[in-house]
Every structure is written in C-alpha cells, then in structure tokens.
Amino acid sequence: GDSVTQMEGPVTLSEEAFLTINCTYTATGYPSLFWYVQYPGEGLQLLLKATKADDKGSNKGFEATYRKETTSFHLEKGSVQVSDSAVYFCALSPNYGGSQGNLIFGKGTKLSVKP
Amino acid sequence: DTAVSQTPKYLVTQMGNDKSIKCEQNLGHDTMYWYKQDSKKFLKIMFSYNNKELIINETVPNRFSPKSPDKAHLNLHINSLELGDSAVYFCASSQTSRSTDTQYFGPGTRLTVL
Numbered sequence: 001g002d003s004v005t006q007m008e009g010p011v012t013l014s015e016e017a018f019l020t021i022n023c024t025y026t027a028t029g030y031p032s033l034f035w036y037v038q039y040p041g042e043g044l045q046l047l048l049k050a051t052k053a054d055d056k057g058s059n060k061g062f063e064a065t066y067r068k069e070t071t072s073f074h075l076e077k078g079s080v081q082v083s084d085s086a087v088y089f090c091a092l093s094p095n096y097g098g099s100q101g102n103l104i105f106g107k108g109t110k111l112s113v114k115p
Numbered sequence: 116d117t118a119v120s121q122t123p124k125y126l127v128t129q130m131g132n133d134k135s136i137k138c139e140q141n142l143g144h145d146t147m148y149w150y151k152q153d154s155k156k157f158l159k160i161m162f163s164y165n166n167k168e169l170i171i172n173e174t175v176p177n178r179f180s181p182k183s184p185d186k187a188h189l190n191l192h193i194n195s196l197e198l199g200d201s202a203v204y205f206c207a208s209s210q211t212s213r214s215t216d217t218q219y220f221g222p223g224t225r226l227t228v229l
Contacts, residue, residue, distance in 0.1 A: 032214045043119075043205055043220040044158075051215040087156060093214040101146060101212035102171050105158040 002027040006090045006106035013080055013113050021075040021109045023064075023090035031092040033057075033066050033073040034103070038087045047075075047088070080113045087111070118142050119221040121206050127227045128196055136191045136224045138206030144219075146170075146212045147189040149181060152203040152223070161204075164189050165212045196228045 006023040013019060025033065032051040036044040048057030050066035050073065057064050062077045073090060090106040119140045128134055140147060148171075149161040162181040163171035169181065178194045189206060203223045209216040 034217075036220075038156075043222045044207075045220070046217050049215075049217060089158065093216075095214035101163060101165075101209065101214055101216065102160050103148075103150075103158075103207075103218060104160075108156045108158075110156075 002031065002092060002094055002104050004090050004092055004104055004106040006088075006109055008107070008109070009087075010110040010112060013111070015082055015113055015115050016079045017113075019075070019077040019080045019084075019111070021088055021090075021111070023073045023075065023106060025071050025073065025090075025092050027071075027092055027094060029094065029096050030068075031094050033064070034091045034093065035062070035064055035073070035075050036089045036091060036105075038089065038108070040086070044089065080111070082113045082115055085111055085113045119206055119208055119219050121204075121221040121224050123224060124222065125225050125227075127229065129229055130196055130198060132196050133192070133194045134196060134226070135193070136204055136206075136226075138189045138191070138221055140187055140206075140208040140219070142208055142210075142219060144208040144210050145186065146209045146216075147183070148207040148209075148218065149189065149191050150205040150207060150220075152205060154202070158205070162189075162191075163212065170212060193226075196226075198228050201226055201228045 034049045035047040048059045050057040053068035206221040207218040
C-alpha cells in the first residue's frame with residue numbers, strides 16, 4: 001500500500017542554520033504531497049503542498065519539490081528561527097478510488113532550534 | 116473565528132465508559148475526517164465523511180462510530196473505552212475529497228482512559 005517515510009528526529013539546529021528534512025513516498029499513480037507542521041499543544045497546519053511532478057511548494061521560507069523520479073518531497077529552509085521549532089509531517093493523498101483524500105502521514109520529525 | 120473546532124479539548128474517563136467528541140467546521144466544506152494520533156505522534160485516518168456519506172472506514176473497532184447530523188458537523192462516539200484508546204483525536208475538513216484539496220485540522224481532543 002501507499003506509504004511515507006521521513007527522517008527520524010529529533011533534529012536540533014542553531015538559529016540561522018540550514019534545514020533539510022527528508023521525505024520519500026511509495027504510491028500508486030500520482031498522489032498529492034503535503035508538509036504539515038504541528039506546534040506544541042496545537043493541531044496540524046498546512047505548511048506547503050505540491051499536486052503534480054516538478055511542482056515546488058513554498059511558504060514562510062520553506063520549500064519542497066515534488067520529484068517523481070526519486071519519489072521524494074524533501075523539506076528545506078535556508079535559515080531557521082527559534083519559532084520554527086515544531087513537529088513536521090510529510091503526507092501524501094492518493095488520487096485513486098476509495099482512498100482518494102485519505103492523508104497518509106510519515107512519523108513526524110521533531111525540530112528544535114536553539115538561539 | 117475558528118475554522119474547525121472540537122469539544123472537549125481534554126477528556127479523562129474510566130475504562131468501559133462511553134464518550135463523544137464533537138467537531139464543527141464553518142468553512143462550508145463537503146468532507147470531514149477523524150484522525151488518531153498516538154503517543155509517538157503517529158497520525159492515522161479513522162473515518163471520512165463526504166456530504167454526510169461515509170467514504171472511508173479504516174480498520175477501526177466498531178466501538179467507534181462517527182455520526183454526521185449535517186455537513187458542518189462530524190461527531191465521534193466511542194463505546195466501552197479501553198486503555199489503548201488513549202490518544203489525541205483530530206478532526207479535519209476539506210472542500211472536497213479530491214487528493215489535491217488541503218485538509219484543515221482542529222486543535223485536537225486529548226483522550227485519557229484510566
């Protein structure tokens with residue numbers, strides 16, 4: 001079945017460091033890909049998404065490119081801030097049959113940014 | 116104005132009890148979902164409703180029953196609660212059930228079964 005694998009955390013960085021969180025997927029057809037962020041004690045918020053191959057999603061300095069050839073959707077940010085400390089989830093949404101719209105999540109990566 | 120709201124935020128109860136969690140969205144969306152987040156933060160879909168029709172029912176025990184009185188509400192009833200039901204339950208909604216649609220999540224309900 002469809003699945004998402006993302007790098008294990010926790011990840012600890014200093015402020016202004018470069019961030020990469022790896023995400024790869026296995027899916028039938030052409031899923032949509034998402035990054036969601038969960039701040040402590042809160043629900044999930046969409047960070048960015050891409051709905052077809054080679055699309056780049058971007059928001060708040062974060063970017064991710066939908067790479068079908070490598071089945072990847074890695075999250076990057078050039079300079080992290082303390083306020084970016086959160087848990088980041090990579091997810092896919094299948095585009096076929098009864099599973100359409102069913103978000104399948106990776107296990108989450110906890111990011112801590114130190115001043 | 117909160118887009119997706121859930122009540123209660125915290126729920127502590129004894130094993131064997133029956134409880135409900137309510138969810139409401141004011142976004143005018145057609146599709147609503149329930150997700151379970153376990154103690155390791157892993158998220159898994161439980162149910163999905165599209166225009167009040169159940170369209171996904173993952174392998175969830177039949178002690179869990181979703182009820183949708185109208186398009187804006189999706190409640191979750193849990194019978195005979197077990198220790199393993201302790202988790203955070205998130206409600207979400209999207210415009211349609213298309214794979215490209217963004218899902219908007221509520222703040223979560225932390226259920227603790229003693």
